[in-house]
Amino acid sequence: MHIxxxxxxxxxxxxxxxxxxxxxxxxxxxxFGLLGPNGAGKTSLIRIINQITxxxxxxxxxxxxxxxxxxxxxxGYLPEExxxxxxxxxxxxLLYLAQLKGLSERQAMEKLKEWFxxxxxxxxxxxxxxxxxxxxxxxxxxxxxxxxxxxxIILDEPFSGFDPINANLIKDEILxxxxxxxxxxxxxxxxxxxxxxxxxxxxxxxxxxxxxxPKKAIKEQFKTHTYHVEYQGVLNDINPAYTVLDKKPIExxxxxxxxxxxxxxAVNELIRDLIDxxxxxxxxxxIPTMNDIFIKAVGxxxx
Amino acid sequence: xxxxxxxxxxxxxxxxxxxxxxVMTFVTPILVSCIWLVPVFFAMRGIDQKKVEVxxxxxxxxxxxxxxxxxxxxxxNTSVETAKKEFSKSGYDVLVHIPKDILENPKDLKIYAEKxxxxxxxxGIEKAVEQEIENxxxxxxxxxxxxxxxxxxxxxxxxxxxxxxxxxxSSSGAATGIGYFCAFIIYFAIFLYGVQVMRGVMEEKTxxxxxxxxxxxxxxxxxAGKILGVALVGLTQFLLWILLTFGISTVASNxxxxxxxxxxxxxxMANQTGAAKTPxxxxxxxxxxxxxxxxxxxxxxxxxxxxxxxxxxLYFVGGYLIYSALFAAVGSAVDSDTDxxxxxxxxxxxxxxxxxxxxFVIREPDGAVAFWMSMIPFTSPIIMMVRIPFGVPAxxxxxxxxxxxxxxxGTAWLAARIYRVGILMYGKKPSYKELMKWVFYKA
Numbered sequence: 043m044h045i046x047x048x049x050x051x052x053x054x055x056x057x058x059x060x061x062x063x064x065x066x067x068x069x070x071x072x073x074f075g076l077l078g079p080n081g082a083g084k085t086s087l088i089r090i091i092n093q094i095t096x097x098x099x100x101x102x103x104x105x106x107x108x109x110x111x112x113x114x115x116x117x118g119y120l121p122e123e124x125x126x127x128x129x130x131x132x133x134x135x136l137l138y139l140a141q142l143k144g145l146s147e148r149q150a151m152e153k154l155k156e157w158f159x160x161x162x163x164x165x166x167x168x169x170x171x172x173x174x175x176x177x178x179x180x181x182x183x184x185x186x187x188x189x190x191x192x193x194x195i196i197l198d199e200p201f202s203g204f205d206p207i208n209a210n211l212i213k214d215e216i217l218x219x220x221x222x223x224x225x226x227x228x229x230x231x232x233x234x235x236x237x238x239x240x241x242x243x244x245x246x247x248x249x250x251x252x253x254x255x256p257k258k259a260i261k262e263q264f265k266t267h268t269y270h271v272e273y274q275g276v277l278n279d280i281n282p283a284y285t286v287l288d289k290k291p292i293e294x295x296x297x298x299x300x301x302x303x304x305x306x307x308a309v310n311e312l313i314r315d316l317i318d319x320x321x322x323x324x325x326x327x328x329i330p331t332m333n334d335i336f337i338k339a340v341g342x343x344x345x
Numbered sequence: 346x347x348x349x350x351x352x353x354x355x356x357x358x359x360x361x362x363x364x365x366x367x368v369m370t371f372v373t374p375i376l377v378s379c380i381w382l383v384p385v386f387f388a389m390r391g392i393d394q395k396k397v398e399v400x401x402x403x404x405x406x407x408x409x410x411x412x413x414x415x416x417x418x419x420x421x422n423t424s425v426e427t428a429k430k431e432f433s434k435s436g437y438d439v440l441v442h443i444p445k446d447i448l449e450n451p452k453d454l455k456i457y458a459e460k461x462x463x464x465x466x467x468x469g470i471e472k473a474v475e476q477e478i479e480n481x482x483x484x485x486x487x488x489x490x491x492x493x494x495x496x497x498x499x500x501x502x503x504x505x506x507x508x509x510x511x512x513x514x515s516s517s518g519a520a521t522g523i524g525y526f527c528a529f530i531i532y533f534a535i536f537l538y539g540v541q542v543m544r545g546v547m548e549e550k551t552x553x554x555x556x557x558x559x560x561x562x563x564x565x566x567x568x569a570g571k572i573l574g575v576a577l578v579g580l581t582q583f584l585l586w587i588l589l590t591f592g593i594s595t596v597a598s599n600x601x602x603x604x605x606x607x608x609x610x611x612x613x614m615a616n617q618t619g620a621a622k623t624p625x626x627x628x629x630x631x632x633x634x635x636x637x638x639x640x641x642x643x644x645x646x647x648x649x650x651x652x653x654x655x656x657x658x659l660y661f662v663g664g665y666l667i668y669s670a671l672f673a674a675v676g677s678a679v680d681s682d683t684d685x686x687x688x689x690x691x692x693x694x695x696x697x698x699x700x701x702x703x704x705f706v707i708r709e710p711d712g713a714v715a716f717w718m719s720m721i722p723f724t725s726p727i728i729m730m731v732r733i734p735f736g737v738p739a740x741x742x743x744x745x746x747x748x749x750x751x752x753x754x755g756t757a758w759l760a761a762r763i764y765r766v767g768i769l770m771y772g773k774k775p776s777y778k779e780l781m782k783w784v785f786y787k788a
Contacts, residue, residue: 056782092560094769119560125553130359141351142561186557 043106045070045194045225046091051100053086060086061097062249068194068227068242073220075240075257076229077332079340082246084229085122088196091227092119104194115144118192122199122229124183126171133167136186143190150189157185161211176203184212188219195219196227201235213239233332243332247340257332264335268302268328269312275320284312296323348562352570353577356545360578370582374589382597395466398437400428402445406477416469429457441470451478519648520734521707527657527730530583531664532700535726536693538579538665539672543685545571546676546768555768564765569757572669579665648734656733656742663749664726667756668692674760677767684774699724703731710735719745722752759784 046068053061060083068074078084089095090102093109102109104116127135133154140150158164161181171179180203188195200216201209216226216239228240236243236257243260245253253260268287274296277286284307289299303312309327316322330338360366399410399420410418421428425442432440440457447453454474456462480490546568549555558567675688699718706715710732719729719737725745729737766783767775775783 089769094556094559114561117560119557121553121556121560123553123556125555125557127359127548127554128552138351138355139557139561142348142558183557 043070044068044103045105046227047103048087048091049101049103051087051090051097051102053083053090053095054098059249061090061246064100064246064249064251066244066251066254068225070225071220071223072241073216073226073228073239075236075243076227076246077231077236077243077336078246080231083249084246085198087246088119088198088227088229091194091196092117115190116193118143118187118190118195120183120187120195120197120200122202124180124203126179126183126186128170128172130171131167132169132171132174132182135171136182136189139186140189143192145190153189153191154185157189161185177205177208180204181208181212184215188215188224191222192224194225194227196229198229199231200228201230201232233336236332245336245339253335253339260335261330264330264338266302266328266330267305268300269309270298270300270324270326270328271316271320271322272296272298272324273316273320273322277320280315280319281311283307284315300328349566349570349573352562352567353574356571356574357577360541360575361581366578366582370585371589374586374593377586377590378593378597382594382601385598386601395438396436397439397441397470398428398432398435399441399443400425401443403443403447405448405481406443406474410473410477413469413473415465416473418473432457433459439466439470441474443474447474448478448481451475517735523648523653524707524710524731524734525703527653527733528700528703528727531657531661531726531730532696534579534583534661535664535668535696538575539669541578542572542575542669543672543676545575546673546764547679547682547685550677550768551680559768564768565761568670568673568761568764572666572673575669576662576665649736653733657730659746660726660730660749663722663746663753667722667726667749667753668696670753670757670760674763674767677764678770678775678780680771680774687774695721695723696727699727703727706731710737716741720748722749725749762786 044067046066048064048066051061051064052059062083064083064087066087076084076087086095090097091109093111093114104110104113130138136154137147137150140153141147145153158167163178163181166174166178166182171182174182184200187197197216200212204212213235216228220226228236230236240257242256243253244251255263272292277289277297277299280286283304285302287300287302289297292298301312303309313322313325316325394415394417397416397418399406399418400423401420402425406420410420412418419437423431428435428440428442438458439462442455442457444450444453444455451474454471456467456470483490483493549558549567555567671692675685675692678688679685702714702718702724706712706718706728709715715728715732718724719732719741725748729742729745733742762784763780766786767780
């Protein structure tokens, strides 16, 4: 069962088609990475999911039903461009935002207390937002996003503006939210956090979805059947079925080589052949990183 | 509805709690009270009499000076030198020396005093001497002063308006004043609070909080909540201004009254409350004319006050709503203050134009220009308020209000269409053509 499904979404601006026939299924209880270069259409898709704008064609289903105003309270959204009312007290502001999401003042108060204790920010309650540092403001906005315990949380570049310690704190919170059953859409350019957090990814490029699926399956799909080996000796006499892509010396007289094997060849055979010819120190498969996959799929470096 | 109320509540509380709101609310009534209390204060202080010693070398003046409220004249028969020497002991405030040849050289009059002589005292003495010289010359020419006096007339008129209810006292002066006052307040309020709406929208846009908010509420709800919230701020502020001005004035005039003494106070009270309470005797009528406050009050009592207040509130709210919707649209379309001017201009034109035209409409409140401008929703709040104190047929008021409501719905629709697109558009400054495109975008 998917918490969110988009079917053939099209969004057209004056001269520019922001989304072109985008269909994505987001499985429940997972962290879903929404990737793509700048201007690919990620924000347009996120705005449609948040009902800030509507699609020109296509449908969106939330929990199997057409997306409607009744779902607003079940979605939490942290936009890439952060913003709070600068001249408003932190406490008042969070109460206000929570009430807009449909919480009563009492419910909001109770939940806020928990978060303020958890993050140890009790003294911030009566401070004006403009008196907090940028990182502190980000924390407040994160609390505002998840306070109403939404089923679907959309985080656009959640780590930007955080120092490593606080970024870790937020990362742990995201994982904890998933444990509790929330689904998280995670839009970012930072492939290392995709690697670390995402269960599922979709890649949008030039308004179209170009890649979609569980992270594992995508990695499998992008496997190049290449292996690396660190060795001493001469590699020239191995089975000609194996292609040595490159070799270069590393320290202590060892060399490192990348070898591609045919699709149906067994890895054991390769290892056996290698042992016959050279002395092996290390051996491993070249698994593509998210960065590699991104570059391969888009032909651009993520920035 | 609940969300609009939440937004309204925030907009209201944030503004009312601001220091600038408190300062504006409390300082303005004090200033307004001062504007009319200070002249009253000084007028009353001037009442203490000065004793004037007169040395008449010419001999023709003698005891002829008439005492006035400010001056008591007392002729003495000493030389100027001794009078000057003994002046400090004499108990007089001023010494006047009339030289022998005063009739030939009227500029030779000399006034002595220990302290500086106030302009008022100087004028009073000069006037008294002038009048006496005039008298002497008139007598020399063979004309009796009384004859001259009888040729002077003082014309003052009462105006009456003829309507179905019969002859009714009317005062075009009061109607003009009230109409212009109401129109000015509406003009002022539309600018003051309309710009607040615009600034609020711009703040949300430049802060980028708008994206979070409209993921929870519809853009129209956000706009409506803001406009209504600021409207309540305006009404609160005006109510406080009226109450405080009234309160401060009452307290201050009572304090002033006490310091002046019971008799003057009575006189003042009589002037303030007006002759309306005293029986319409000939004496009262004379008093009415002598007291401007009383005559204003009398004139106001001839106007249809409930109608004026009712219409004022309707046009105040209607005018504010129609313009603040447009101001909100402008706020959503721009990124920075520097871009505001371009879009503000077309909005302020009808507003400023109607304020200027109000002066002509007052002169001809039933003319064609007045009629049409009080029907167009963008000008009617000001122009109609100018006309109403002069009496406007009921059907015109109803039609004008209907058009105003229709106009508001139209501008609100238009503004909401621009607003929902504008708040999410960053970067380049939009053109008018682009704004029109936004109106027809599919949301």
